[in-house]
Amino acid sequence: MKLVGISGAPAGDKTSLAVNDVLVAAQLLDSTIQTELIDIREYEIEFSVGAPLADYNDDTWNVVHKMLAADFLVFGTPIYQASISGALKNLLDLFPEYAFRYKVTGIVATGLSNKHFLVPEYQLKPILTYFKGLTPTNNVFIHNDSFNEESDEIIDRDASKRIQRLAHEMIYLQRGINNRE
Structure with missing residues (x-):
């Protein structure tokens, strides 16, 4: 199985590191899982204008195809102004309606305020559901205070445990989907 993590943060390292921690946790649970991190900071993803995917640049095309494959x-997003990042929303606007059918779509969010812990549940989850993605029962919100200020490593044991539980549930659900008859 191939697990792709998408960091939808246009700046900073926290979201990317949190998504990567889910990928690492998944590989520790099952070493046969292949992982890849897509950090949107490393790509020139064009603004979605409703054109066919072939009309976009190579970076945009490649990222979409990696996710579809x-x-x-x-998905990881920082919480900006009580919302997911515009960069992540733009990326999602490039996909067709059934893009994530039969795929588990986990959610990790980082933010400065505990008041934002429901943003992924009420904003990103409906978008992923629209694309027919199956979301696990729990998403992971990580407060910025859970990171080491110098290394951005997650130092909050509870946050790390939630990441491990998310990885476990995602693998369990995806295996169930793959084994359906």
Whole structure:
């Protein structure tokens, strides 16, 4: 199985590191899982204008195809102004309606305020559901205070445990989908 993580943060390292921690946790649970991190900071993803995918640049085309080829996905977003990042929303605007059918779509969010812990549940989850993605029962919100200020490593044990539980549930659900008859 191939698990692709998408960091939808246009700046900073926290979201990318949190998504990567889910990928690492998944590989520790099952070493046969292949992982890839797509950090949107490393790509020139064009603004979605409703054109066919072939009309966009190579970076945009490649990122979309990597995500479509994945067996399952984990999305990461910082919370800006009580919303997901515009960069992540723009990326999602490039996909067709059934893009994530039969795929588990996990969610990780980072933010400065505990008041934002429901943003992924009420904003990103409906978008992923629209694309027919199956979302696990729990998403992971990580407060910025859970990171080491110098290394941005997650130092909050509870946050790390939630990441491990998310990886476990994602693998369990995706195996169930893959084994359906």
